[in-house]
Amino acid sequence: MKKLIIIALLSIGTLSLIAAEKPNGQALAQKCIGCHGADFGKKALNISKVVKGMKANEIAKELKGYKKGTFGGPMKAIMRGQVASYSDADIKAVSDYIASLK
Numbered sequence: 001m002k003k004l005i006i007i008a009l010l011s012i013g014t015l016s017l018i019a020a021e022k023p024n025g026q027a028l029a030q031k032c033i034g035c036h037g038a039d040f041g042k043k044a045l046n047i048s049k050v051v052k053g054m055k056a057n058e059i060a061k062e063l064k065g066y067k068k069g070t071f072g073g074p075m076k077a078i079m080r081g082q083v084a085s086y087s088d089a090d091i092k093a094v095s096d097y098i099a100s101l102k
């Protein structure tokens with residue numbers, strides 16, 4: 001019985017660790033809002049499309065493209081710098097967050 005309780009406690013501990021490591025999309029989006037606006041409703045530097053209203057998977061696809069250098073317009077270097085350090089999980093989290101904005 002004691003053993004079972006220990007195993008149960010250990011697995012709860014592991015689960016909360018996983019939860020804590022999930023990237024926080026809202027936090028990851030803070031550096032974007034200077035250009036894109038707090039609700040992503042602005043054309044960044046008057047050049048980008050308005051990101052607000054895009055679907056999460058579209059945003060993630062474009063951000064991965066910027067990171068790899070396979071997507072973008074004349075100012076793609078700016079966006080490449082923004083997402084260079086973002087993992088795929090970070091990109092998913094920030095895209096989900098942006099798509100959830102009303």
Ligand code: HEC
Pocket residue numbers: 028029031032033034035036044045047048049050051059062063071072073074075076078079082083094
């Ligand atoms: C320094 C200003 C700046 C910051 C900060 C910035 N962006 Fe951008 N963003 C731009 C510009 C300029 C473009 C258009 C680039 C191009 O020519 O492709 C763009 C394009 C985009 C696009 C593609 C929209 C389109 O035109 O198809 C997405 C999505 C995007 N940004 C999301 C983000 C996210 C998410 C962050 C934060 C991690 C961020 N941006 C931070 C300036 C910025």
